[in-house]
Amino acid sequence: MDQYRVFGNPIKQSRSPYIHQAFAQSTDQQLSYQSELVEINAFSAKVHQFFRSGGKGANITVPFKEQALLLCDQLSDRARLAGAVNTLSFINGKILGDNTDGLGLVQDLLRHQITLKNSRILLLGAGGAAKGVILPLLEQQPTLMVIANRTISKAKNLCSHFNDKKLTFSGYEEINCDFDLIINATSASLSGNLPLISKELIKTKTVCYDMVYGKELTPFLNWAKDLGAKQLIDGLGMLVGQAAESFALWRAVKPEVESVIDNLRDALVKE
Numbered sequence: 001m002d003q004y005r006v007f008g009n010p011i012k013q014s015r016s017p018y019i020h021q022a023f024a025q026s027t028d029q030q031l032s033y034q035s036e037l038v039e040i041n042a043f044s045a046k047v048h049q050f051f052r053s054g055g056k057g058a059n060i061t062v063p064f065k066e067q068a069l070l071l072c073d074q075l076s077d078r079a080r081l082a083g084a085v086n087t088l089s090f091i092n093g094k095i096l097g098d099n100t101d102g103l104g105l106v107q108d109l110l111r112h113q114i115t116l117k118n119s120r121i122l123l124l125g126a127g128g129a130a131k132g133v134i135l136p137l138l139e140q141q142p143t144l145m146v147i148a149n150r151t152i153s154k155a156k157n158l159c160s161h162f163n164d165k166k167l168t169f170s171g172y173e174e175i176n177c178d179f180d181l182i183i184n185a186t187s188a189s190l191s192g193n194l195p196l197i198s199k200e201l202i203k204t205k206t207v208c209y210d211m212v213y214g215k216e217l218t219p220f221l222n223w224a225k226d227l228g229a230k231q232l233i234d235g236l237g238m239l240v241g242q243a244a245e246s247f248a249l250w251r252a253v254k255p256e257v258e259s260v261i262d263n264l265r266d267a268l269v270k271e
């Protein structure tokens with residue numbers, strides 16, 4: 001049976017084995033997908049060993065996404081521009097690296113019927129998650145995309161990697177446009193904090209997305225709700241969406257995500 005893994009540290013919390021087994025079942029594919037804890041200095045050896053022993057593909061999670069880039073024989077544009085790899089495929093003795101996080105986000109936004117073409121997008125954060133979604137978002141042809149970050153130099157640096165006139169950067173206090181969509185790609189919600197942007201940015205037409213997800217609304221989505229935002233979406237659909245894109249790369253069949261998201265949401269609520 002074809003073998004797949006997710007490598008990370010920590011890894012116990014990973015929902016990827018559940019998601020991929022569900023995809024395998026719904027698409028009638030015979031495969032095994034397991035999580036594996038990797039010691040911090042053993043990543044490269046572990047991945048090579050897995051592929052030598054017949055592994056077909058792997059997902060890579062925190063903190064190895066940047067290291068994964070270095071062991072690939074070939075990279076997709078998405079992975080190269082993101083500077084990170086979350087999906088490895090082993091084909092004809094070569095390791096191919098891709099990054100499906102941004103596709104997962106875009107698919108989730110489209111699934112919620114959010115119009116991205118000609119929209120104005122504010123992306124909060126300039127870490128790994130923000131980096132990974134910029135190209136797939138730009139490919140949807142927004143009119144404007146602003147990357148804003150607490151540490152403005154990181155937003156500036158990120159912006160300079162993409163040669164696109166629609167893309168600009170800002171600090172939180174200087175943001176002064178109207179946006180259709182605000183995406184929180186910071187980790188602030190994980191510590192119960194908010195990116196300190198102006199309340200004025202939330203209008204009745206504003207869609208707010210937080211890449212973090214949980215049992216309840218994240219602090220950012222709660223804040224946006226109180227200010228009357230049009231629609232609130234958390235990152236659970238992005239998580240399942242990026243997994244679906246990895247699965248499609250490996251198995252050449254795109255699984256249905258809806259029921260997997262629903263089941264994970266039910267499990268979250270019961271936690």
Ligand code: NDP
Pocket residue numbers: 101104124125126127128129130149150151154185186187188190193194195196211212213235236238239240242
């Ligand atoms: P990084 O550590 O690379 O970056 C963290 C970012 O958050 C930086 O921009 C940092 O700003 C900002 N930040 C942290 N705390 C605060 C705060 N209190 N106020 C304002 N900004 C803050 O993390 P990642 O980019 O890898 O991940 C970001 C989040 O996205 C994580 O919570 C992760 O769980 C989530 N994620 C979700 C995915 C999904 O599938 N749903 C996929 C990938 C990530 P500064 O530069 O100023 O420090």
